[in-house]
Amino acid sequence: MILVLVEIDDGALALVSQEALTFARGLGEPVEAVVLAAPGTDTSAAVADCAVQGVARVHLVDGPDLISYAAAAWASVVAGVLAETGASTLVASGSGRASEILAHVAARLDVPMAANALEASPVGESTEAVGGQARMPDQGSDTGTGLLVRRQVLGGAVVESTLLAAVPAILTVAGHAVEPVAAPVAGAASVVTVTPRIEPDDLRAQVASVTPRSGGDGASLTKAKVVVGAGRGAGGPDGFGGVDALAAKLGGVVGVSRVVTSLGWRPHHEQVGQTGSRINPDLYVPCGISGAIQHWAGCSSSKTIIAINTDAEAPMVTKAAYAIVGDMHEVIPAILAALDKRG
Amino acid sequence: MTDVLVCIKRVPEATGEVTLTPDGLGIDGSHAGYTVSPNEECAVELAVQVADGGRCTVLTLGPAGAVDQLRAALAVGMTDGIHIEGDSDAFSPADVAREVAAAVRARGEAGSAYDLVLLGNDAADTGDFQVGVRLAYALGYPVVTGIQTVSVEGSTAILTGEGPDGSETYRVALPAVVTVLEGGVEPRYPSVMGRMKAKKAPIETLAPTTVPVGSGRLALEVPPPPPNQVRILGEGAAAAPAFVATLAELGVLR
Ligand SMILES: Cc1cc2nc3c(=O)[nH]c(=O)nc-3n(C[C@H](O)[C@H](O)[C@H](O)COP(=O)(O)OP(=O)(O)OC[C@H]3O[C@@H](n4cnc5c(N)ncnc54)[C@H](O)[C@@H]3O)c2cc1C
Numbered sequence: 366m367i368l369v370l371v372e373i374d375d376g377a378l379a380l381v382s383q384e385a386l387t388f389a390r391g392l393g394e395p396v397e398a399v400v401l402a403a404p405g406t407d408t409s410a411a412v413a414d415c416a417v418q419g420v421a422r423v424h425l426v427d428g429p430d431l432i433s434y435a436a437a438a439w440a441s442v443v444a445g446v447l448a449e450t451g452a453s454t455l456v457a458s459g460s461g462r463a464s465e466i467l468a469h470v471a472a473r474l475d476v477p478m479a480a481n482a483l484e485a486s487p488v489g490e491s492t493e494a495v496g497g498q499a500r501m502p503d504q505g506s507d508t509g510t511g512l513l514v515r516r517q518v519l520g521g522a523v524v525e526s527t528l529l530a531a532v533p534a535i536l537t538v539a540g541h542a543v544e545p546v547a548a549p550v551a552g553a554a555s556v557v558t559v560t561p562r563i564e565p566d567d568l569r570a571q572v573a574s575v576t577p578r579s580g581g582d583g584a585s586l587t588k589a590k591v592v593v594g595a596g597r598g599a600g601g602p603d604g605f606g607g608v609d610a611l612a613a614k615l616g617g618v619v620g621v622s623r624v625v626t627s628l629g630w631r632p633h634h635e636q637v638g639q640t641g642s643r644i645n646p647d648l649y650v651p652c653g654i655s656g657a658i659q660h661w662a663g664c665s666s667s668k669t670i671i672a673i674n675t676d677a678e679a680p681m682v683t684k685a686a687y688a689i690v691g692d693m694h695e696v697i698p699a700i701l702a703a704l705d706k707r708g
Numbered sequence: 709m710t711d712v713l714v715c716i717k718r719v720p721e722a723t724g725e726v727t728l729t730p731d732g733l734g735i736d737g738s739h740a741g742y743t744v745s746p747n748e749e750c751a752v753e754l755a756v757q758v759a760d761g762g763r764c765t766v767l768t769l770g771p772a773g774a775v776d777q778l779r780a781a782l783a784v785g786m787t788d789g790i791h792i793e794g795d796s797d798a799f800s801p802a803d804v805a806r807e808v809a810a811a812v813r814a815r816g817e818a819g820s821a822y823d824l825v826l827l828g829n830d831a832a833d834t835g836d837f838q839v840g841v842r843l844a845y846a847l848g849y850p851v852v853t854g855i856q857t858v859s860v861e862g863s864t865a866i867l868t869g870e871g872p873d874g875s876e877t878y879r880v881a882l883p884a885v886v887t888v889l890e891g892g893v894e895p896r897y898p899s900v901m902g903r904m905k906a907k908k909a910p911i912e913t914l915a916p917t918t919v920p921v922g923s924g925r926l927a928l929e930v931p932p933p934p935p936n937q938v939r940i941l942g943e944g945a946a947a948a949p950a951f952v953a954t955l956a957e958l959g960v961l962r
């Protein structure tokens with residue numbers, strides 16, 4: 366059995382959790398889920414989403430100690446479900462929360478964890494079942510037994526093959542590397558409620574307070590359908606009028622490169638990339654962004670990219686579907702005027 | 709005063725083409741040069757702020773050249789360096805955590821334990837997301853990951869980071885382990901004075917305490933770049949109508 370830690374976003378199952386469930390199904394074993402949600406959260410939509418993903422059983426968690434988030438407490442819950450069910454593998458998305466909890470579980474059980482997996486397949490004896498999208502390098506017979514994982518390193522510029530030989534195998538799935546698809550047959554998603562006993566030590570680091578965001582946040586960037594990007598080519602803190610207007614016009618948000626945030630031109634929560642947000646829009650319009658691998662790490666899942674850049678050889682241009690070669694400060698006003706004319 | 713240890717990792721600074729070492733098991737940084745993750749630069753900045761003029765130590769496990777990254781941290785205000793010499797590719801996250809824990813314990817046994825240990829949230833190359841957590845378990849300390857600001861009141865660390873519902877605050881008793889994400893502080897630039905000081909700052913060199921188990925890495929591969937299929941819509945302002953037409957084609961415009 367594969368156990369998947371899933372999260373809720375806007376009342377439903379988070380997109381990255383759906384991706385993790387699709388990934389887990391590819392491993393060829395039944396899938397169960399633990400829902401990471403404070404007791405009292407409405408989980409009905411998420412449970413229904415789990416059924417769509419073919420999940421056989423959903424573990425919901427109750428108890429006063431989990432009302433405020435504490436990673437170690439959640440790790441003890443997940444470790445408990447692992448022990449009770451004898452799951453072979455623990456999977457989650459690569460979100461901050463999920464990565465943190467899985468790292469705790471791996472540390473507690475003293476087993477390895479592979480972050481940012483793209484594909485996985487069992488190797489060694491009795492390896493009929495092979496992961497859905499698996500395309501493994503030929504490793505010969507001396508690899509051993511376990512779960513062969515291909516995962517992103519260096520922000521996705523390099524792929525590492527690694528063997529998780531211990532049980533349970535623990536891995537997080539790279540964001541947007543897998544397209545979530547409904548299971549051919551819906552799962553029963555029968556609900557069991559766990560009321561765990563939490564050790565005081567596991568509550569030493571617990572969220573004390575949450576301040577709702579006042580300004581923007583990375584979350585609106587990761588969910589946006591249209592992102593207009595700006596990099597060094599913006600030229601300075603006053604160079605964003607055009608991208609702001611274009612984003613507003615297209616019902617999108619602005620995302621920026623690290624040069625822009627480290628020069629203090631725009632806040633860090635707008636940064637796209639390895640140390641910023643991973644975006645997943647239908648349309649990304651990077652303006653004056655060269656497309657370094659660390660930036661590409663955050664935008665490569667965009668469905669369509671239209672780059673605007675003075676340099677026709679910039680990696681962002683050669684990797685894009687469409688490009689305009691030119692100065693963003695001339696091109697964007699012309700686009701805004703053309704959009705206005707269209708009405 | 710808070711006695712802080714910061715752990716950093718030397719990584720290749722590749723921004724464009726990536727080349728592998730001849731054995732295919734490492735990333736060749738000799739052309740692009742080396743750096744540390746922006747997350748770790750922020751951890752160093754936070755350490756310097758929290759130490760407030762007191763001792764703050766920067767540690768790395770890495771090859772001989774990793775001294776460069778230690779000196780860079782010493783140049784922006786860290787006071788002491790520890791270099792555990794080893795090929796970081798041969799160490800699993802658990803191996804690294806064990807070595808750092810040994811260094812932390814040794815300092816405790818010498819009678820001046822660190823109050824706070826900071827690391828980057830995830831290394832820029834391997835992106836393992838776990839050394840800090842494993843270190844905390846090895847030491848029996850509480851741990852919080854993905855933190856952007858750190859301050860200390862008495863023996864309590866006040867930590868903030870971005871959670872799903874907003875900015876989250878933790879109050880954690882020291883000693884503790886904290887992993888840092890970019891975005892909460894601006895790392896300072898080294899001054900000329902800082903660079904001079906860094907040249908003379910003490911760096912203690914240690915050998916790993918045990919033979920590493922290894923990371924389980926079987927192979928690395930650089931995925932071929934997607935074929936260049938870009939359609940140039942035009943040059944300069946004259947391309948605007950083609951842009952709008954493409955948006956309409958893509959269904960972005962209603
Ligand atoms: C460990 C690590 C993590 C990193 N994480 C991130 C990250 O999360 N996100 C990120 O973005 N970067 C990240 N970086 C930095 C990254 O390597 C690049 O330095 C950065 O993305 C470059 O930003 P840029 O494209 O804006 O600037 P540049 O690379 O300087 O490119 C500017 C581009 O603008 C074009 N241009 C200039 N003027 C104009 C104009 N008037 N009109 C149109 N085009 C113009 C130029 O042709 C060029 O292509 C990271 C680096 C490291 C080492």
